[in-house]
Amino acid sequence: MKRALTIIAVVALFGLAVPTVVRLGWSVYQRIAESQEGPGRGARGGAVAVEVAEVRTGSIRDVDRFTGTLRPNSQFVVAPKIGGRLETLRVNIGDRVDSGDLIATLDNDEYVQQVEQARAELKVAEANVLETKSATDVAEREFKRITALSEKKIVSESDLDVARLQYEATQAKHQVALAQKEHKKAALKADEVRLSYTKIQAAWQDEETSNPGDGQDSVDRRRVVGERFVDAGAMLRANDPIVSILDLNTVIAVVHIIERDYTNVRAGQEATVTTEAYPGRRFTGRVIRVAPLLKEASRQARVEVKVPNPQWLLKGGMFVRVELQFAEREDTTLIPVAALAQRDGKQVVFVADLKAKKARQVPVTLGIVNGEKAEVLSPPLKGHVVTLGQHLLSDGADISLPGEAASTRPATRRGAAQRERSDRPGRPGGQA
Known part of the structure; x- marks a missing residue:
């Protein structure tokens, strides 16, 4: 009895398994058959529904875009050349300034005193020059008198030598006095320069920032205060920044x-x-x-x-x-970028024969690619190219256009988009 039941169970299981195996085999067969159809072979030989665009002649630019940062044409910091207390600051952020405008002043009491002292010392040196000049004139006259007497044998040679030495000594003293005067004059000038440094100006030399005829000739050449680093009353050292000036x-x-x-x-x-x-x-x-x-x-x-x-x-x-x-480039052959496809590592397009309803695969050499347009350098193209559905095409495939009723295999937008991502060329300007 148990044996009979076992046989019945085996037969039942076999009966259930056979239909499943048959269905699985049929499914595998269908998948293999579909995979062997390949691009361009529509379902049971039907045409592929495509969209086309006309090959045009026009101009195209090869452009590239970069990101960056702006900076002023020139920028510098106004700083004192000497140390001191900042007495006044006459500008603030955003103020426009010309070259030579007064920006700030330093406390100048000490420098005024130095200038006055230098002027007094110069006057002393000038008086010393006058004194030595008078002494030199006297010594010169005496030397000439002794020389005349010596020629008449009235005075001795030793008297003549003494007069000569006296004259030369006064000449030397006069030269020293002249040198001291120049020294004091230079010292006064240096003190006056230091005094002028207490008035801090914005100074620059305008450079030619425009070419004739570019519309820049009447531009306001003033500059603007960009930053302010200190306030009035601050103690500054030489070269401490006060404000920055921008062009x-x-x-x-x-x-x-x-x-x-x-x-x-x-x-x-x-x-x-x-x-x-x-x-x-x-x-x-x-x-x-x-x-x-x-x-x-x-x-x-x-x-x-x-x-x-x-x-x-x-x-x-x-x-x-x-x-x-x-x-x-102008007067060049242009096609939509959407028409480009990849076949065997090459850039190709499918030229549509609208009368014969056929698609012809044509390898192309690209020039400039910009946005939605691509330049075709070779071969010469005319007519229309397929812009949607080329992922289902091969050379000589049958096609149908929108609105035509046929047993077609539609080129879905989703499939086209997936294909276009793999077909799209690289950087603009690349060539096949």
Whole structure:
């Protein structure tokens, strides 16, 4: 009895397992068959639904965008050349100043006294010069008289020698007096200079910040106080900072470029600068300096862009985006970037024959790629290219356009987007 029950159980299990195995085998067969269809073979030979765009002729620019920071065209600190108590400070943050304007004064009592003393000493030296000059004149006359008498043999040679020595001695004293006078004069001048240092001015030499005809000729050349470091009454040493002065008539955008773009940047290139402080506004500048070396740590080089700033809208420290144009081509063949695909490691497009409803695979060499447009250098293209659905195509595949009823395999947006991520080319300007 037990044996019969065992046989019945085995038969029942076998009956349940056979349908499951059959279904599993059929599923595997279907998957293998689908995987062997390959791109371009629609379900049971149907056409692939695609979207197309016309190949156009136009212009395209090769541009790249960098981020950087603005800094003033020039910046310096006003500081005293001598120490002393800060008596007055005449400017504050944001004040505009001209070259030569008085910024601050130091307590000058001590320096005034030194000047007066130097003037008195100079007067003494001048009087000494007059005295020695008179003595020299007297000695000269006496020497001439003794010389005349000596020629007549009236006086001895020793008397003549004494007169000569006396004359030479007075001449030497007079020269010493003259030298002392010049010394005192120089000392007075030095004291007067030190006294002038108690009046602290903002002084700079204007550099030519504009070219003729660029609209900068009538720009306000004044500068602005950027920072204030001390208050009146503070004791200062020589070279202690008082205020900083900025030149905002022109600002410098400092960006850093990587090695790949380094050879494309040169002095004189036009640049477009934007900042979040003024949305939608674009400022035009020019590259003025390109560093001759790249830093090893970052493999980047410093580039400076001069931007005219007549209204002082741009300020130092602002974050900016700088757009540099490397090249521009006109009357060139353009296609949408969405039309590009990868086949066997090459950039290709599918040219659509709208009459025959066929897609022809064409390898292309790209030039400039900018935004949604790509330049095709070769081969010459005309007509229309597939912009959606090329991930399902192969050379010679049947296609259908939107609105055409057929047993087509639709190119879903999701599938196209996945394919476009793998088909999209690298950096703008890359070539196949």
